[in-house]
Amino acid sequence: MDDHSDLFKKSQEFLQMVNQQKDFIQDVLKENERLRFQIAGLQGKSTSDPLVSQEMALLKKKVEQLEAQKAEIERRFQNVEAENKDFAQRYIEIEEQNNNLANLYVASYQLHSTLDFQEVLHIVMEIVINLIGAEIFSIMLLDEKTNDLGVLAHEGYDEDVKFPRVHIGEGVIGSVVKTGESYYINQAGSGYKVDFLHPLACIPLKIKENVIGVINIHKLLVQKDAFTAVDYELFSLLAAHAATAIFSSRLYSQSERKLTTIQGFLDLLTTSGQRG
Amino acid sequence: MDSLRFLIVEDSPTMRQLISFSLKRFKGCKIVEAVDGVDALKKLQTEEVDMILTDINMPVMDGLKLVTLVKQNPKLRELPIVIITTEGAQEDRDRGLALGADAYISKPIQSSHLLKVITDLLEKKR
Structure with a gap:
């Protein structure tokens, strides 16, 4: 008998615990719903607020300008790199030409030296x-x-x-x-x-x-x-x-x-x- | 790189002039010329130089003998030596470097290459 009453007591406790959890979950869901509503309200307010949208437009424009500047800088950088390569190539050519002229000068000088x-x-x-x-x-x-x-x-x-x-x-x-x-x-x-x-x-x-x-x-x-x-x-x-x-x-x-x-x-x- | 002194050891006047011409890129440098190894050793007794540029095939005393004698001399052994020669085979190059030459350049020379070799050696010496 004692065993039966003990088991019943335990099941009552478990049921009470489940009910408490159910209430808690419902409370959380309600809070979630409330917050969602609040966010939606705030979002609507921000787009409809002329000051905020003006600020956003300005920021968007600035981002576009910065993007354009970045592209321009990249283009210039590529140009400078190409020029650099061109100068390096010209330097090599001039060095070669110098070498050739030195050879020709010395050869000519020596041939007519005697x-x-x-x-x-x-x-x-x-x-x-x-x-x-x-x-x-x-x-x-x-x-x-x-x-x-x-x-x-x-x-x-x-x-x-x-x-x-x-x-x-x-x-x-x-x-x-x-x-x-x-x-x-x-x-x-x-x-x-x-x-x-x-x-x-x-x-x-x-x-x-x-x-x-x-x-x-x-x-x-x-x-x-x-x-x-x-x-x-x-x-x-x-x-x-x-x-x-x-x-x-x-x-x-x-x-x-x-x-x-x-x-x-x-x-x-x-x-x-x-x-x- | 100012006031550098080079000793050019070459029996060919054409090559002596060509090398001198290239070395003039080192502003204010002084050039001493010798026509063979013996002449070079004589010049080294009276002239102070920073580097020796020598040919291999020369009468009286060749460039390899000169390299050997300079490297055996305690007063001269620190002098960098560049061999400039028509002997371009790998075994000739190995032999020259094994005797103590610091660089080996095959003819015909490219002025820019010669100057780079010299600059590298001078920087290494500092």
């Missing part, structure tokens, strides 16, 4: 080695009597090489002499073999339109893959200045020899006259 024929030849060779970067090359001059070209100076060839004489118009070298136009191709891979009659570059040595010889380049230095822009400028410079320097130094050497001979004759005549 009237000694052997020294001029040596300078031409120095330019071809140091400024162009050639490993194997030769200088050929035209023999006006036989009308063919012979090697005058060379660098880098095998010791037992026999240099052929080349007639005007014959092969690559002869054609360069005939036309007066430079010829160049770029070194083809590691399997490239030197063939004297097929140089990588053949530069005519010209005084006005007269070709007096050629420079043949057969191989570039190992660190140099191909001819560069400044090389073509140097070829043009060599075509004219090296030719003039070689020609004038040769004339000077010849005139020096002739002068010595004439001086010898004069001395002889003077001595003979005094004896007579």
Whole structure:
């Protein structure tokens, strides 16, 4: 009996607790509803209030202006970046141009620094080695009597090489002499073999339109893959200045020899006259 | 970078002039020239320099011998040395640097590259 009355008491307590919770939930729902209504009222008031909507419109306009300013700044930034890249590129080009001009100035200065024929030849060779970067090359001059070209100076060839004489118009070298136009191709891979009659570059040595010889380049230095822009400028410079320097130094050497001979004759005549 | 003193060791007048031309970018710099290793060592006895720029292939004494002797000399060993040469193979470069050269440049030279190498070495020395 006692057990039954205890169980009943407990169920009554549980029921009371559930009822209390039910009341509490209803109270919360009512409060929620009230707050929702209040929010809706406030929202309606804000849109209908002219001061608030004016303020909102102003803020909206300001946001738009700021967005436009941001876009403008981004556009300018991109422009400045593009200009920066352009300046950097121009700087590199100017540096390259400076380098080229220095090479051309030095080459020209050295070529005209002497009237000694052997020294001029040596300078031409120095330019071809140091400024162009050639490993194997030769200088050929035209023999006006036989009308063919012979090697005058060379660098880098095998010791037992026999240099052929080349007639005007014959092969690559002869054609360069005939036309007066430079010829160049770029070194083809590691399997490239030197063939004297097929140089990588053949530069005519010209005084006005007269070709007096050629420079043949057969191989570039190992660190140099191909001819560069400044090389073509140097070829043009060599075509004219090296030719003039070689020609004038040769004339000077010849005139020096002739002068010595004439001086010898004069001395002889003077001595003979005094004896007579 | 003012008042720098360079020793150019080159048998080729063309290259000496070209290197001097490039070095003129260091305003007020002084350039001493030597035609081979022996001449360079002689100049180093009387001239104070901040850097040596040397070729390898030269008569009388080549550039590698010069590098070796300079690096063995307690008074000169701190001097930065730049090798400027036509010898562009990797083994030549390794050999030059192993002997004590601080930089190795293959010909034909680019002025801007030479100046950058020199500037880097001078900054490293400071």
